[in-house]
Amino acid sequence: MSDAAYTPPAVWTWEPGNGGPFAAINRPTAGAQVEKELPVGKHPFQLYSLGTPNGQKATIMFEELLEAGHSDAEYDAWLINIGQGDQFTSGFVAINPNSKIPALLDRSGPEPIRVFESGAILLHLAEKFGAFLPSEGKARAECLSWLMWQMGSAPFIGGGFGHFYHYAPVKIEYAINRYAMETKRLFSVADQRLGEARYFAGDEYTIADIAAYGWLGALWRGLAYGEAKTFLALHEYENVGRWVEELGKRPGVRRGRVVNRAMGGEEGTFLPERHSAEDFNTLKPGSI
Ligand SMILES: N[C@@H](CCC(=O)N[C@@H](CS)C(=O)NCC(=O)O)C(=O)O
Numbered sequence: 001m002s003d004a005a006y007t008p009p010a011v012w013t014w015e016p017g018n019g020g021p022f023a024a025i026n027r028p029t030a031g032a033q034v035e036k037e038l039p040v041g042k043h044p045f046q047l048y049s050l051g052t053p054n055g056q057k058a059t060i061m062f063e064e065l066l067e068a069g070h071s072d073a074e075y076d077a078w079l080i081n082i083g084q085g086d087q088f089t090s091g092f093v094a095i096n097p098n099s100k101i102p103a104l105l106d107r108s109g110p111e112p113i114r115v116f117e118s119g120a121i122l123l124h125l126a127e128k129f130g131a132f133l134p135s136e137g138k139a140r141a142e143c144l145s146w147l148m149w150q151m152g153s154a155p156f157i158g159g160g161f162g163h164f165y166h167y168a169p170v171k172i173e174y175a176i177n178r179y180a181m182e183t184k185r186l187f188s189v190a191d192q193r194l195g196e197a198r199y200f201a202g203d204e205y206t207i208a209d210i211a212a213y214g215w216l217g218a219l220w221r222g223l224a225y226g227e228a229k230t231f232l233a234l235h236e237y238e239n240v241g242r243w244v245e246e247l248g249k250r251p252g253v254r255r256g257r258v259v260n261r262a263m264g265g266e267e268g269t270f271l272p273e274r275h276s277a278e279d280f281n282t283l284k285p286g287s288i
Pocket of ligand 1: 054
């Protein structure tokens with residue numbers, strides 16, 4: 001290995017610029033950096049997000065609920081541009097002290113309820129609408145287990161593999177080997193599960209699938225981290241491929257994955273914000 005040796009000092013200190021391409025946005029402290037309120041629309045649910053794999057979990061869930069006939073699940077999706085620091089405004093921090101998208105304000109009851117962490121948003125909505133979450137027994141336990149598996153594994157794929165393979169200003173062989181191995185292991189876990197069951201929880205499509213699709217789907221379709229699909233030989237995971245293609249035909253998934261996107265494709269093929277079902281009609285034909 002040719003990586004330069006680094007001896008950590010006794011106490012680490014932060015200097016602006018030592019965070020790679022995220023240097024401008026990441027800091028070692030929490031809390032608001034700017035006083036600014038969030039906009040509020042007319043619907044019961046206010047989503048503040050961006051169309052990343054974590055953000056897509058929430059938009060796919062809303063579109064799946066609407067597709068299933070839950071008209072009370074109407075939502076406003078506002079764009080939080082994490083590259084410009086929108087996650088550090090006082091309004092956003094008030095609903096997510098962790099300053100990460102997605103974050104939700106549920107205004108459907110007598111007092112607004114904040115929900116942050118994509119897994120918590122999925123659970124909150126699933127319980128509220130009695131949808132995409134088996135009510136009891138083995139199927140519920142499987143659903144919750146795979147949901148937590150996904151939430152625990154995403155940082156290894158994104159913060160580990162994606163960061164060191166694609167974003168890091170220096171390519172560190174040790175780090176890439178470590179996280180490529182872990183990402184392939186996670187694909188192997190998913191592939192074995194989807195070889196024995198149609199969906200993660202069993203026969204039923206659930207929030208465990210919605211959570212996993214943003215990540216596994218983006219990598220398997222070659223949409224994340226440059227040449228990662230080839231580098232990780234993701235075509236080997238045929239059961240994951242079968243599942244990604246099946247989910248990719250669902251209207252709720254197709255609509256959800258274009259909402260809150262700010263880039264990555266021709267203009268007019270995605271919706272940075274969504275305030276009504278009619279907004280999809282403004283897209284170029286074939287966008288969803
Ligand atoms: N565990 C969180 C992770 C959310 C997350 O990492 N969001 C990223 C975008 S995918 C973000 O907001 N990053 C902004 C930052 O780190 O400043 C969840 O699943 O909601």
